[in-house]
Amino acid sequence: MGRESQIRRSLQLKDPAFWAGLKVPELSSEGPELRKLCEQIPKQAQTLAAKLRIPAVWIAFVGGTGTGKSTLYNAFCGRQISRTGVERPKTRGAVIYAHEQTGIEHRLPGFLGPVRRMETEDGTGCSGEGQGLTLALHRDPALESIVLADTPDLDSLVEEHRESALDILRMADVVIFVASQEKYADDVLYSMLLSLRSWGTDLHFVLNKADPPRGMDLAGLLAEVTEALDPEQALLDRELCVALPFIPAGPGAQAGGAHQEFAAAVCRMYAAGLGTERRRTEQHRVWAHLKADLERVQEIAAAEKGEIVAWEERLQGIFEECVHRLLQREEARFQAGQRRTVQEEIRNVFGRYDFLAGPRRVIGTCLRLPLRLAGLSGDSSRGRQKDLDKAKNKGDARPVQEAVDAFNALVLKRCVPQNQSSPAARALRRPELALTPEDVESRFMAVQDRMASWLNARFERMAREAPRGKAWGIYSTSALWGALIVSFETVVGGGLSLVEVVIDSAIAPYVTKGAVELFAYQELRSITRELSDRLEQGITDIVQEQKDRYVQAMRDLGPDEPALEAVRELAGWTEKDATAALSTGPEHR
Template identity: 35%
Template sequence: MRSEEASIRHGIQSIRDSLGGGRFLGDTIQCPGLTHGAQEIHRLAGDVFKRLGVFSYKQYMPCLWLVFVGGTGTGKSSLFNALCGKPLSETGVERPKTCGPVAYVHRDCPIEESFPFPSIQTERRSSEDLHSRPAAGSPDHLLILEHDRQDWSHLVVVDTPDLDSVETENREIAEDLYLLSDAVVFLTSQEKYADEVPYQFLQRIIEERKPFFFLLNKAQEQLTVDEVIGALQGQGLSFTKDRVWLIPYAPSHPSRLIPEDSAFRDFVSVLSLALTADGIENLLETQHSSRAEDLRIRVGRLLEILEEESRADEKWLNQLEALYQRTSRDLINEQRERFTVESRVYLQTEIRRLFTKYDVLARPRRFVREVILTPFRFLGFCKERAQDTHENTLLEIRQKIDLAPVQAAIDKFNRSVLEELSPIDEGSPLFRGLRQPGVVLDDKEIKERIWEQQDRLTAWLQETFKKLSQGIPRGKKWGIYSTSVLWGILILSLETAVGGGFSVLDAALDSALAPFVTKGAVELFAYHEIQQTARELAKRYQEGLLSVVRHQRNRYEHCLQALMTPRETLEYIRALDSGIENRKP
């Protein structure tokens, strides 16, 4: 037996990592709630990984689990004690007497190794330590009472809490331990055998084709097996007489009277023949196949729902992208139709401040500026303004800068998301997620992000000017490739872009540059280079505006992705779906 125990321990150890990984991945199963099956996911996922734990645990467990289940006050513990031949589980008229499960196990059977229910702690003691006082068990604990009976070395006999207990915790423990069962002793009484909860559980036992023994305790003398079967058949349950025993009512000393009852002795005889050490291998194999088939069905259903959710998630993201693209187009089109003087002047002031140190041609600066600005005045982009100090201009413009177009675009985008993409079910995770604080950009965040993008643009323009102006002779006063003309053109390109003049930028540049272009190769090269720079500037400015809308889109995208089942979890479930073996190893 010791070598067999070592083999069991080795087999159980081999499933620790995979089972632990399954539990961890099970915690990551979630969904935004975009499909009708979403409400089923959390319950089904918990059930699948619980059953996976049971399946893995039972693969390497050679002992057969015989589990006593029944309702409150049916005398379950009394019959458990009578079968075991010892007062192991506490009995009495107070309800409930069994506060926690009690297992009667051979000392060499390591049932606590890798026990599949983390919420149930195990404690092993010798049954001889109980002396004259039986154990009531304790909540969340499985009390393992070991023995050295060789005739029962292949059995694990378990007394469970009541199926209809008022304590949810007790009901869940009874349900969990039932999953470990290979055979069941179903206990009821004359006043409870047609009750809803026990009846539903008995129906489940029959549907799962699990071997069971139906004991009706506290039966009156006039009650017959035919009457009991007839009543149960009237509720849709059907089974043969050879699985039903009526145990008479014992008002006192049931521990002495029950073992002497003929019906009980017949039950023990039938059970002993059905669960012999030599015959349990086929029974265990059958139960393993049944668990495998049940697990495959549940895993397949879970995978089906998750993949349906995954497809819905992908569709949602595509719709979000379409809303983003539509909002972006509308924003750019609106910017083309508007010319915000404050924004243009603010940026012009900032750029000029950056480029002042490069202005080596102070004398012709005003003349060059007037020549360049003339075509822009015809286009309506430039207006005369009173001279003001640099500091006052910055302060004034920062106070008046118009953020309304971007704010309006964000507001419109947010409304579209809630109207077109939000689930109808207010209880769905995505419905709540889209409305959480911090998801929608506020006005302060919008302003900060626009200013951040403008700072990046001016920094890029400064670096571009620095590169373009390298090698220009300090004494060169005319021509397109002078520093004064160069920075003037770049500034005007920027204010044209800021003003919404994306579509007329090339024409404006041609008009501004024409007086300075000669036929020299260097001048023509510089002309094309400045054109390219201006186009890049316009592109970057547009990108800066759109980046604010894109950031809002990313927040919504993160809302969904944070609620999706990770890809590695889906892969694990797919592998699980195809890897469940029918036969025990």
């Protein structure tokens, strides 16, 4: 992969908008998982990029309300950076204390929000902000390779406080978990302890504000608490557990000697080689999780594509079923009585065929005869276009509308996922997806318009190409046009596949062996058959349009192929590829 392509892919990897655009209809049981993955992947990528660019170990302080977390944090900073007091919750947003040489201000991950600078000289500290983080820079050489982060309370009733704490924990190489005698067994805090242990982060457990009962020292109290929390010694590393004595709360409360000694010991531990090792371990862990998530996205996309194919097959089955029923109903409408009416009309046309009579009388006789085919009538008019206009406007779109309605009902019954909150269920139930009666009517009329235009053009060509002889003339042309109008009305009235047989049986007695008669007879049969095929295709296309709307709605929800190609490339990266791309590419804030 070239450098330019690598940079483009790294930007996509970190871009929340790119991942938000990667969606699936959630037809499979795995589909809903994609949303969560697409939220966390760009955060993981931004986290890894920031870890690679900021040359420092991140030590994050987490805990519950009133555990003295901020007091301990200030002991690590060596001054009051995070405001303390009895107000709850005191810390409203993340507070970061970092050396100015780290360049942290321009290298923080974008998901941490806007960065606000604070001055540290007045010694009042700050409580952070609900959105984004507060950054305090220093020049203390003892903390040059350490970033200290205070977080909002994990058990805060304010949702954004908890989210801010969890976002900061993504950056943590080391976690100082601060508990108290009153809160160490809290469900929220205990759940976070379990999560932190599963991450593999260095976890220091601090029992703060420790006030052992008479006859018990701090060590005894700590042992009692850790045993209650972790009887199997699988959760807490006992060498990283400490109890610190109670310090009265209040504005400007200062940590005691034990707090300062603990802070100094931890900072010395991670300022040396252990800190570098810890950073590398965390970078490797973040990349491993990121790669696993990228591979999982591919698996979900493949499962969803397979479900879309199966869904389209079910939809096709419903379409064929509804079209078959529609054509059957159209044929059923053409009952025996209607067949006799058409045969009678054709015989009247040819029976009144008179070479000595004027052409207008012949065609007039044809068009004035009563004709009842599903509400159609054969009123007389002058000119072929007028004849066609009257015939085509007698068509009935109601059976087509009924077929579309039946199709929609079966789609909602058989093809909408049971999970009504899924993107597919919401999309397929959109009212605007269904063809309205006005839509069906206009499309049915358009089908008849095309049939009429085709019939007129075909008749003109037939008249030009007919063999010339004494038996052919404008009289027979008029008679044939009358028969074609009857054919047209029969088809749009529901005859379809039966019309050819009905008209054939009516005309056959009038056909002689003459070239003109045979020519006209063959053309009439061909035209009648074509009219039937065109109407059948036209009404099928209307139902097909409804089906295509559903297909397009589903495909709009399907994974975008260029995006999947990007995911495939990213999932194929090695850790070395990711390190090279994320450590030197453009920032994403």
